[in-house]
Amino acid sequence: MHDFVFPRSSDTLNALSQGLIVSCQAPVESPLHEPSVIAAIAHASILNGAVGVRIDTPAHIKAVREKVTLPIIGLWKQQIPGYEVYITPQFHHAQAIAIAGADIIAIDATLRDRPDGETLQTLISRIHDELGKPVMADVDTIENALSAAAAGADILGTTLYGYTAATQHLIPPGFDLLTQIVEQLNVPAICEGGIASPQMAKQALELGAYAVVVGTAITGIDINVKAYGAVFPNSHQK
Known part of the structure; x- marks a missing residue:
């Protein structure tokens, strides 16, 4: 395990070390996609040992912040034509989730085109300088991990492994990407992505993960019930 020295928000980042982070999200069409419900799920996660949570949208982050004092990794998913x-994707999204209460800002750190033409380095620098928040860079490949680290990212996440055009043939978890990051970067x-059991989470830690994010396996009620329902003749799936 590396001995990391963090340039900013060291207490926040140190609190995540060797811990479980629960991603508390729900599809927009789900009854669970309500700030109070997401906040309850996040609170339950913390009460049962999670060291932090990963939350999408300013409204949900604000609701979770009222219930949780441990670190919130905030993001805002935006589909831009x-x-x-x-x-x-843009600085104003990062600003909104910081105001809502996020401690760490998660961003797409691939080198794909951005809607405002802003470079990855500029976006990370603005989040550091104007918001005073550390950045979790969600990447898909070691090349993008290297560029994100060079751009100043504080944490690298394997989040996008298997979810981009370059990696769509790969199936999470990205243990090979994790290993490359651990070996090549300080x-x-x-x-994050595809961790479906405590055993897999343990494997990630053994490979050198600083922390592990688990989402669907813990909080994905919609998709998990649907998977079970598929085997029952009397399922009421829509």
Whole structure:
């Protein structure tokens, strides 16, 4: 395990070390997609041992902040026509989630085109300088991890492994990407995506993950019930 020295918000980042981060999100069409419900899920996660939570949208972050004192990794998914980047794509999205209470700002850190033409380095610098927040760079490949680290990212996440055109043939979790980041970079790597059991989370830690994000396996009620329902003849799936 590396001994990391963080340039900013060291207490926040140190609090995540070797811990479980629960991604508390729900599809927009789900009854769970309500700030109070997401806040309850996040609160329950913290009460049962999570060291932090990952939350989407300013409204949900604000509701979670009222219930939770441990770190919130905030993001804002935005589908912008003509662009593939959708995780906190622009500075004003980062600003909104910072105001809502996020401690760490998660961004798409691939080198795909951005809606305002802003470079990755400029976006990260503005989040550091204007918002005073550390950045979690969600990446898909070691090339993008290297560029994100060079641009000043505080944490690297394997979040986009398997979810971009370059990696759509790959299936999360991105243990190979995690291993490459750990071996080649002195920036903490968070394993996120495809962690479906405590055993897989343990494997990620053994490979050098600084922390592990688990989402669907814990909080994905909609997709999990649907998967079970598929095997029952009397399922009421829509």
